[in-house]
Amino acid sequence: MDLDELLLRTSRGDPGGYAELYDQAGGLVYGIVKRVVVAQSIAEEVCQDVFAEIWRLAPRFDPERGTAAAWIGTLAHRRAVDRVRSEQSHRDRTEYIGRRDHEDGYDQVAEAVETSLEHDRVRAALSAASELSREAIEQAFYGGHTYREIAEQLGVPLGTVKSRIRSGLQQMARSLNVTAEGVDHG
């Protein structure tokens, strides 16, 4: 059963649908949360909060506006970023950009995850973006940093960070054949 259908079942209060949703999307949520917050205990807490929020707000999911995966991913990422920003001071986090770079670069993320067609597709899309765009996107998405922190750390103007991120995402969207109506796997 696909994620969209499971999310719709969840929105109707179906606990079985919700359980299957967790079994399918739990790794997606836990993974991105942990990547952003790093500490496992915090990742577990945030993951629980995210699924509780999925349960409460599932009625608001509109399949016309995007996929369940995008809806869930958005919720998860936002909660993770909110949590990490409330836990660290600005200075800590700017220093942290450097450490994270060293420890968890894109390549390590790519290697740690088992290969699958889906993952290959995403990695190919990341390569479609320029290296500078990719760097800014990763710092923002996996690192949970604000664009101001990224600009400060990279020593570039805010406008540069904004446009690198935007053009990189545009290139990725083309590579993934993403349209506003959902993902085209064709």
Add this chain to the structure above:
Amino acid sequence: MADDVHTLTGVYALDALPADERAEFESHLEGCAACRREVQEFRAVCADLALLAEEAPPPSLRSKVLEVGAGAGASETIQWATRELLAARTRQDVVDTVLSAVDQLGGWIVPADLADDRAIPLDVGLGSGAPLLPAAEAGSRARQDLERHLPQLVEDARQALETIRRTEDRADRRAGSEGSDGRQR
């Protein structure tokens, strides 16, 4: 400066916009379909970026997550209320749903002028007369749940009222544009 705001779509979609700038950009989004569309596309890309970080959660997490959805707790009430607000057709539906949610969460309603420190400073009357506040004992579970969930619910209720108002306006205009003599004005 006005052009500048469109360049924030990517930053916003990646949640890289600091909290103090978020509200401003979100109000821009309300009025800009092109930016909304782009943010939606970028969010689909984010779902794929999240895939690369996929990691199996510890097995102990499953039962904790599934507690939600297993009983009649705050989460069930909020899910119910969210559904009701999306389906609401009249102002009364909206108001009833919010007041019922307060009751289900273990709180009660008090008029603002009679409020003591058990009241939460959030008007759930939704503009129909004097302000009404939800209340629960300090330190109680009900209090926690109300403080945590009501602000979003009241926001949803306001949106529902706005939708209903727009629907009524359209219906009024249509009815008004045909005079009693049947001719279009």
